[in-house]
Amino acid sequence: MQSPRLFCLCAIFLLIFSSFSSFANEAFRLPQHTHLSKQAVHLNIDPQKQVFSGVTTLHLSFAKPTDVISYHSKALNIKDVYLQYHGKRYPLTVQAPNQYEIVSHKAPLKLKDSATLHIQFSGNLSSHHEGLFRGREQAYLLTQFQSMEARGVFPSLDEPNKKSIFKFSVSTPIEYDVLHNTRVHSITKQHATKLTQFKATPRLNTDILSLAIGQFNATPLDTGHLKSKVYVPKRIPITLPTYFNQIVNASISHIETYLDAPFPFKKLDFIVGNYGSVAAMENLGLVSINYNQIPDLDATDKAHCQFKKLIAHEVAHSWFGNDITMAWYDDYWLNESFTEFIAAKVIQNLYPNQDLCTYTPQSRAFKDDNSKAMPLVFDVKSRKDTLAYGQLHYTKGRALLEMLEQAVGERAFQSLMRRYVDLYHGQNVSTKQFIKLFEDPNLQSVISSFTRQTGYPLVTLSRHNNQIFIEQKDLFNRPEQLWTIPVSLKLWDGGKISTHKLMLSQHKQKVALNKDVKAVFLDAGGVGYFRFVNQSDFEDIPIHKLSRQEKASFNDNLQALAITGHVDFMKYTNALVTELNLLQLGTPRADEIVSTLIDAYLEHVQLNSVSPYTSYLQKHIKLKIQWQQALEKPYGNSLMKLYGVYMQDSNAVNAAKRVYQSGEHIGHAHFDAIVMTLAKNATNEEYKSLIQDFSAIPTTEKEAFLSGLGYVDSAFKAALYYDLLLSDETQGMVIDYRFQFPIFNPALRVSSVQLINARKNEIFNRISSESLQWFPYNFLLACSDEQNKAVHQLFESWQSISGLKSKLSIVSDGIEQCTLNSERIGKSILAASPHSKQ
Ligand SMILES: [Zn+2]
16 A cells, blocks of 8 residues: 655655554454455445445354354444354354454354354445545545455454455446456346446455445556456546556566566456545555546656556555565565565666656655654554554665665575565565575564664764774664664775675674775665765765765765754755756756755744745856746746745746636646645735635645645634635545645744644544544644644643544654754854845
């Protein structure tokens, strides 16, 4: 699965996850001796109705005699349960599930070998994008079962290691089509009802079952014997990028070759729809894709790169996740890291010049991995715990695999992966079993130290008395943290480049290097899950001698050093601006620098520094921008954000106004940046009229419009914005994380606290308590003692929300960290712009 919030900075919210729930001492797992050999599920669904009903038969087998029958059921109304055993029927009393949604019946006698369980039930459509729910367009229903949500649609053994064969049939009003993991076996029409029966599934876990009910357009893909199709609800106008078919085929063939294992299943269709905050989901044979992930043709290379990677990722799940499945939810990183690892390889191989989005996964992970983050492997007992899955399971996990690959060598690592796939084909795997693949205890320790510990080390190279040392230190100052780190040094003797691999497992170690070494780079390959400083008297390797991945790592590391005070912040900014002035607009590096400057406004430039920082950029950036032309190019997007929203440049603002007033904004590739710029620079009256425009904006544009409207510059506008979020106009849209947009503006952080406090009841009515626990993340970019205090005061009366306290503590930790750094950064900005007004 992937959450779209992982893809944009607007979505820092939900990026760091944690949860420290306390559990009653009660079994949270089904009995391990009970297996589900097959299950038949029949559902009666009318998309116009809120209630659905069904009957199911579970064929259970028992590894040892038992007198307890258990299964999962969540918010279902169970009407009738009976057991069929040795030809006899035993009615069972309907029982309520326990806190882990497990229903247990005392069997009337000791059961041996096997029995069947028959359950009649009904349920309600979910009001969130989980279980069985309505697409926002109302005309179709979709499902999202990962994690632990299948049990909200039918009773089952809803655990990843209870793989089984499922046979589905669905009755609907005659005008609807039903899609499922497998192909249709038969369709029977009677009066106004249509019964769609499906072929049995391969053995799979409940999380990757899927249904879609509605009217769909189907586009065939050329995928050989798989005969794939892409389904889109009829009312959604979607154009798939022309490369879609190519990326699906290339992913399959590349992964088949890499793993020397054929595509494990017989079907690979796709369904596009409104999946809320899920970007895509690997449901076996019917992969879900959120329509908001599909980039416009004129979107940036980065957006296309990310979409391609998303598709490669979902295809890769056929092996990692669907065929080889995590043993339990605490091994989720195995599902997601392997798919990210392989997806990056597919993109780098297929699009070597447009693969920037696949570099340095660690640099994203570093943003979230601190002392309060969750380790990759952590205890999961309930659905609530799985909400702690964050981008680290993707980015940190992949970075870890890449470090291992570099340590053992590409070929040797490929052999290991092939062995893994061969050994565990069709089964479930735990982290322990993965670790056992590696015979070298050092490598085992690499995996355990990075999956069990949070944060990441700072690696330093130094020289004293002609001896070279390498050392590690926890960036969060926890003395007990120690990692086993595969480090690969890139060396230069003035002529030749070479690499030196070592395993850093102590706090400080000696390194033996050749005498002729002149320059070093501490992260050869750009895959190290650490920050690094060269404090030795070796020079840094000239940047043009680094690979593109290494350059990405170098730039990212330099930024981190500038934020943490190892390098002066404005010296670093100046280097960026100088580099930008020499680049052509639209090159990936120019885009990257513009994005870095935007990020600086979001994360590092605080209230007193906004004006001098802006003056500095206005004075030193020498780009000549023709706005009309720029807005027709992909790079116009981030340029409009930097100039229109942050530097409030009048030419940019006028260009945005022109587009909006001429009506060209509908369907405009940079609609989001244009709305953000208008919101920020509008008068109060103009802003009111923008808010009024929301109801008339076409559905396809509403998501971008609603986010863009949040980039405001006054408490007056922020109040209007929050009222819009809480109004009926946004029903069916995810509003929780959008509260952060006004808070991006350092001038509005304290007043936003008051505005939110005044709307507490409406917020509680609108957002489920499961989601409310993440609300403090809206303040993740807050950055002063005063703001920290205000945030704590706001949430004081929210403490009854389960899980909120730990989220607040992570946010608060981030605020403190930022406050410490911001003082130094602020001084650096002021020093660089001594004449600017404050
Ligand atoms: Zn995934």
